Amino acid sequence: MNGPKFDAEFLDGLEQLIRWRRDVRRFRTDPVPNELFQAVLALAQLSPSVGNSQPWRIVHVASTAKRAAVKANFEQCNAVALAAQQPSRASDYARLKLQGLDRAPLQLAIFCDRATAQGHGLGSMTMPEALDYSVVTMISILWFAARARGLGLGWVSILDANGIASDLGTPNSYRFIAYLCIGWPEEEHEIPELERSGWQARTDLGRYVVHV
Amino acid sequence: MNGPKFDAEFLDGLEQLIRWRRDVRRFRTDPVPNELFQAVLALAQLSPSVGNSQPWRIVHVASTAKRAAVKANFEQCNAVALAAQQPSRASDYARLKLQGLDRAPLQLAIFCDRATAQGHGLGSMTMPEALDYSVVTMISILWFAARARGLGLGWVSILDANGIASDLGTPNSYRFIAYLCIGWPEEEHEIPELERSGWQARTDLGRYVVHV
Numbered sequence: 001m002n003g004p005k006f007d008a009e010f011l012d013g014l015e016q017l018i019r020w021r022r023d024v025r026r027f028r029t030d031p032v033p034n035e036l037f038q039a040v041l042a043l044a045q046l047s048p049s050v051g052n053s054q055p056w057r058i059v060h061v062a063s064t065a066k067r068a069a070v071k072a073n074f075e076q077c078n079a080v081a082l083a084a085q086q087p088s089r090a091s092d093y094a095r096l097k098l099q100g101l102d103r104a105p106l107q108l109a110i111f112c113d114r115a116t117a118q119g120h121g122l123g124s125m126t127m128p129e130a131l132d133y134s135v136v137t138m139i140s141i142l143w144f145a146a147r148a149r150g151l152g153l154g155w156v157s158i159l160d161a162n163g164i165a166s167d168l169g170t171p172n173s174y175r176f177i178a179y180l181c182i183g184w185p186e187e188e189h190e191i192p193e194l195e196r197s198g199w200q201a202r203t204d205l206g207r208y209v210v211h212v
Numbered sequence: 213m214n215g216p217k218f219d220a221e222f223l224d225g226l227e228q229l230i231r232w233r234r235d236v237r238r239f240r241t242d243p244v245p246n247e248l249f250q251a252v253l254a255l256a257q258l259s260p261s262v263g264n265s266q267p268w269r270i271v272h273v274a275s276t277a278k279r280a281a282v283k284a285n286f287e288q289c290n291a292v293a294l295a296a297q298q299p300s301r302a303s304d305y306a307r308l309k310l311q312g313l314d315r316a317p318l319q320l321a322i323f324c325d326r327a328t329a330q331g332h333g334l335g336s337m338t339m340p341e342a343l344d345y346s347v348v349t350m351i352s353i354l355w356f357a358a359r360a361r362g363l364g365l366g367w368v369s370i371l372d373a374n375g376i377a378s379d380l381g382t383p384n385s386y387r388f389i390a391y392l393c394i395g396w397p398e399e400e401h402e403i404p405e406l407e408r409s410g411w412q413a414r415t416d417l418g419r420y421v422v423h424v
Contacts, residue, residue, distance in 0.1 A: 003400035004228045006360045013222040014229070014360055018258050018353060020215050045419050046230050048355075050369055052406045054418040066424045081337045089332060098335070108421075119412050120301060123310070123369045126289045130369035132341070133348045133389070138418070140352035141230060143260075148218045148226055157262055157335045157342040168424055177345070188215030194264045200331050206266040206350070207257050209320075212278045212380055 017148055022192050024152030025100040027183035032106045036149060037182075044142035049134035051119025056135045056177075059109040059168050069167040070109075070159070070179065071101045077158045096197055099156045104181030109164060110139060115173035135177045142180075152185035229360055234404050236364030237312040239395035244318045248361060249394075256354035261346035263331025268347045271321040271380050273391075281379040282321075282371070282391065283313045289370045308409055311368045316393030321376060322351060327385035347389045354392075364397035 006014075041058075049055060061067055078098065085093045101107070112135040114128065124130045143153050161176035170176075195201045218226075253270075261267060273279055290310065297305045313319070324347040326340065336342045355365050373388035382388075407413045 003232050003402075004225075005362075006225060006229065010222065010225040011360055013216075013218060013225070014356070015255060016216045017218065017226070018255050018357070021260070023260055041419060041421070043227060043230050045414070045416075048233070048235055048367070048404075050367075052404055052412040052414060054414060056418045058418075058421045060421050060423045062423055077338045081334075084333070084337060086332070093334070096334075116417075118415060118417060119406075120298070121296070122293075122305070122308075122406070122411065125293045125296060125370070126372050127369045129344070132345075133369075136345045136348040137352050140349050144226070144356075145230070148223055150217075155260070155262075157339045157345075158337070160338050190215070192260075192264055194331075194334070199334065200264040202257070202264060202266060203330060204257075205328075205330060206268045206270075207253060209253070209270045209272050211272045211274055 017144060019190055021144060021147045022189065024154045024185045025097045025193065026186040027100045027103045027105065027152065027181065028186055029103050029105060030184060032151065032183060037106060040142055040145040040149065043145040044138050047134065047138035047141050050124050050130040051122030053116055053119030053131060053134065055113045055116045055131045056138045057111040057113050057174055059111065059170065061107045061109055061168070066167065067101065067107065070164065073159050073163045073167065074099060074101060074156065077160055081158060092199060096199060097193065098158060100154050100181045101156065104154065104183045106182040108180045108182065109168055109176065110135060110178045110180060111170055111174035112177050113173055114175050132175060132177060139178055139180070146182060150184065151182055154181040156181065229356060231402055233356060233359045234401065236366045236397045237309045237405065238398040239312045239316045239364065239393065240398055241315050241317060242396060244363065244395060249318060252354055252357040252361065255357040256350050259346065259350035259353045262336050262342040263334030265328055265331030265343060265346065267325045267328045267343045268350045269323040269325050269386055271323065271382065273319045273321055278379065279313065279319065282376065285371050285375045285379065286311060286313060286368065289372055293370060304411060308411060309405065310370060312366050312393045313368065316366065316395045318394040320392045320394065321380055321388065322347060322390045322392060323382055323386035324389050325385055326387050344387060344389055351390055351392070358394060362396065363394055366393040368393065
């Protein structure tokens with residue numbers, strides 16, 4: 001069997017997608033059509049996963065009460081994070097826009113079912129965290145599939161995982177991985193917001209390869 | 213500023229790439245040109261990361277001695293995993309081809325520097341594992357960039373993380389995330405090898421969305 005060949009034009013498009021996929025925190029409030037969300041979700045479902053376990057579990061956070069609980073969780077964690085900043089950076093930190101919880105029309109809490117029977121445990125005995133990594137791989141695909149359709153996604157990690165699980169009432173075997181804000185971006189940028197704001201530019205540090 | 217628009221033809225190509233990106237364990241032995249690896253690595257370096265921390269650290273495992281150590285680590289972990297299988301599945305497990313360590317021309321051990329100063333800790337105080345997840349996001353991009361150029365990638369997770377770190381002599385702050393085998397695939401398939409072998413098919417379990 002021959003696989004598809006990807007031509008130079010596609011590779012250019014893929015590079016554009018990689019370059020323009022970024023974390024979005026500024027959203028318009030018009031809703032994401034459900035058929036669009038389902039199309040993106042169907043592609044994400046094709047993600048690789050350890051043992052073909054597909055351990056991702058998705059909670060759509062839609063109610064005002066649940067969104068308020070998530071926002072309160074963020075505010076509390078962010079206050080602690082601000083207090084822990086070096087004094088010279090604290091005011092910069094306080095000015096950063098770190099999430100779009102107030103406006104993002106579609107909000108998903110993503111969990112990993114560490115106890116799933118699917119896959120029969122293959123590949124996750126010595127490194128059970130490989131299940132979590134499969135969920136992150138799924139999120140990466142969802143991110144690209146969304147961005148290619150014009151949607152922005154922002155990943156919120158300044159959260160207390162136990163608090164989120166408790167607020168959303170998820171089973172004990174679910175491990176909280178990410179909270180995703182999804183919607184139409186207010187602005188388009190190729191440069192990450194943290195770089196534009198002067199917080200942290202990309203560097204070459206992660207590019208050095210050690211040979212052994 | 214306007215971002216790029218992705219047309220229907222590109223979206224079709226992206227779906228093909230998502231469908232045909234799979235875990236490869238059967239490699240040809242001809243080498244991966246360094247300029248091709250560098251092109252893929254340059255795209256992976258554009259991955260999102262928490263706080264723009266780019267915490268991925270890459271060890272290219274090239275020497276016979278280091279590859280033998282990794283293979284021995286796998287053999288030991290896989291024997292334990294086989295012994296832990298349900299009796300009814302053990303012989304099926306033993307028949308599976310789970311890695312391409314003997315033949316893959318390019319092999320990378322991927323770590324997360326949990327102590328990196330880049331990003332000034334933003335976004336990883338309450339969930340330090342967000343740094344690991346950024347590394348997985350980088351791997352996802354590397355995987356797509358490689359596959360789009362015809363390269364296959366296999367992710368080996370049946371490994372003892374401490375043993376790998378010890379064998380490769382990485383700093384204490386490095387957390388082992390994944391061992392990647394990269395090369396030209398011997399065969400092309402759209403269906404995952406674990407599904408073709410009857411171990412585990414994809415299901416719809418990860419597609420159900422709970423609304424709260």
